[in-house]
Amino acid sequence: MTTAAAADLATRGLALFPLPPGGRRPAGPWRAQCLTNPERVRELWRDGDNIGVSCRASRVVGLDLDVDGADGPAVLAELAARLGEPWPETFTVATPSGGRHLYFAAPVGCTIGSFSGGRTALGPGIDVRGPGRRSGGYLIGPGSVVGGVSYVIDHDAPVQPLPDWIASRLSVSWSRSSR
Template identity: 65%
Template sequence: MAVFPLPIGDRVPERGWQLQATLLPERLPELLAGRGVGIGCRASWVVALDLDVHGDEDGPGVLAALADRLGVTVPETFTLATPSGGRHLYFRAPVGCTVGSVSGGRTLLGPGIDVRGPGNSSGGYLVGPGSIIGGRQYAIALDVPVAKLPGWIAERLQARR
């Protein structure tokens, strides 16, 4: 995945983060030394579901209930555990995917599910593994290859446009 630096303890990148996102492993030691990690969705060509867990929001439960109702499964894919108990599920974006970033329960997937995608221009981003926010770490929860974005999810995200 294409990574870029985040300020220590912060989720908000510096201006120009899109130009810093790189897939080149040789740049990582210099780029990320003493920094948090951001994942650029457009440069990585991924769509990520941010399954929130706080207050009344249960993103993982909402996604599981939707999959159950449709008679499908959520595929195993690269997953991060967030400090709040939520999850970031990463999926390979299909060619030509313009799914943008949507927050605040405004996706057709349901409440508690935010989306970060390649978008039409610079795309969205997520806090990456190893980053620490509020003294708590974003950690790899499932270290498997990034799965293809399931059609049943893509249909709901693209219907939003």
């Protein structure tokens, strides 16, 4: 099952690496293990392995909207409304806790790191996984199972560019002219 899910993600242009079955953390160095070719994924993936999505190799920024503690989806919706911006429509994954992972294409010339625990400029309940300066973060991909509950695609859409109103709050080296 996870082999097909991993191949689907590679078809979408995402760079993947295996996570242990049921796990969230890589068993060892993962950055050099990233696969982007769906055929190679089908050949090499062990069914049952969870799926890690490398933000750096995929050139994506992931917003992890938590629901335990602060309500990340509500915080993002409130920020968007205050700025007069629409909810960002992009590839979205539902997490086992009831949260969401929103995937965005990282803007060219934009350096966004990974932050969690309420330390993002977007507000509490929103963790960020980004390409970073050196190694980048990762997201757990749909098809993975943690605690007996699956990560599933919630909004099946192409990965959209990171909206300016989000990028400007997260990036240490972003400006409208660099897009």
